[in-house]
Amino acid sequence: MQALSKQTLAQCLVAEQVEPALATVITSVTEATRDIATLVHQGALAGVLGSAAVENVQGETQKNLDVIANNLLKDALAANPQVRALASEEEEYVVAANSTGRYVVAFDPLDGSSNIDINGQIGTIFTVYPALDNIADDSVLHFLQAGSAQVCAGYVLYGAATLLVLTMAAPDSPTRCYTLDAQSNTFVLTQEQFDVPASTQEFAANMANQRFWDHGFKHYIADLLLGETGVRAKRFNMRWNAAMVGDVHRVLMRGGVFLYPRDSRNLDQPAKLRLLYEANPMALLIEHAGGKAYGEASAGIETILSIKPQALHERVSVFLGSAEEVDLCLGYLD
Numbered sequence: 001m002q003a004l005s006k007q008t009l010a011q012c013l014v015a016e017q018v019e020p021a022l023a024t025v026i027t028s029v030t031e032a033t034r035d036i037a038t039l040v041h042q043g044a045l046a047g048v049l050g051s052a053a054v055e056n057v058q059g060e061t062q063k064n065l066d067v068i069a070n071n072l073l074k075d076a077l078a079a080n081p082q083v084r085a086l087a088s089e090e091e092e093y094v095v096a097a098n099s100t101g102r103y104v105v106a107f108d109p110l111d112g113s114s115n116i117d118i119n120g121q122i123g124t125i126f127t128v129y130p131a132l133d134n135i136a137d138d139s140v141l142h143f144l145q146a147g148s149a150q151v152c153a154g155y156v157l158y159g160a161a162t163l164l165v166l167t168m169a170a171p172d173s174p175t176r177c178y179t180l181d182a183q184s185n186t187f188v189l190t191q192e193q194f195d196v197p198a199s200t201q202e203f204a205a206n207m208a209n210q211r212f213w214d215h216g217f218k219h220y221i222a223d224l225l226l227g228e229t230g231v232r233a234k235r236f237n238m239r240w241n242a243a244m245v246g247d248v249h250r251v252l253m254r255g256g257v258f259l260y261p262r263d264s265r266n267l268d269q270p271a272k273l274r275l276l277y278e279a280n281p282m283a284l285l286i287e288h289a290g291g292k293a294y295g296e297a298s299a300g301i302e303t304i305l306s307i308k309p310q311a312l313h314e315r316v317s318v319f320l321g322s323a324e325e326v327d328l329c330l331g332y333l334d
């Protein structure tokens, strides 16, 4: 394939021979994220900070921007005849769109909501699946396909720059990065391919949860912290953004592991992250960049992409990033 650097997203989708109907779905998502980016960067001036007076299906207080981002994505996708249905972190049930649609889209409209009001990293995570035949438009079954059925996955990171990170289904499809050009308001390819190094000296985990972790994971982290003279014989650094989208972006850029294990804080809900619109898209992006992604939902630990979902908002533990370090971590788990 010819060098694509500095081409627009639309040009790259053509060059990559992305099926035109799917390309329109990606365009609908990214157009909505451009509007979200404008609001995020205007912050208080746009009057979008602070909390809304409602809780979402997960029992979390919604931020104003959660609600606005959700509505922008919903409206953009519902207007696309190729979208059969959508699912969102902010919607309890599947939302039917167009019976003609060949695709369904799931998204977390604003990942890392606690960072909104502190001007920290936040993002939109999305995934596209083929719509299934012979079921209702709003059937949950469209969304209970394993992550390996995703036809495309990505996120938009609203950071110092607004970045789109995207990959397609084919196993040789690279994970690519586009930067939103403020002049033309288009996403322009700025990194043709991520390549996550196999080994690392950096980890991301919420250490405040340590007392709730299983013995095996506690032991793994304890060994990391021993440094040069310990069993791992190297010094590890820690980073935690409190936004998966920011932590996964760092892992794609320079390696590392992002770890959100099960814990005993709330026995009804031992894992925190959502399989459908957080773990699955991130797992595809990481695998297509040469990394690994494992997790545990209702069965034992397996690759995230092979988990058969049981429910729309199902949660899963997540261990992803540099391949050798993910393997070492899994070796400790109970």
Ligand code: F6P
Binding pocket: 111, 112, 113, 114, 206, 242, 243, 244, 245, 272, 273, 274, 278
């Ligand atoms: O699922 C939401 C999320 O904000 C992720 O983006 C992030 O990785 C995690 O939760 C942060 O969790 P904690 O509240 O433990 O820092």
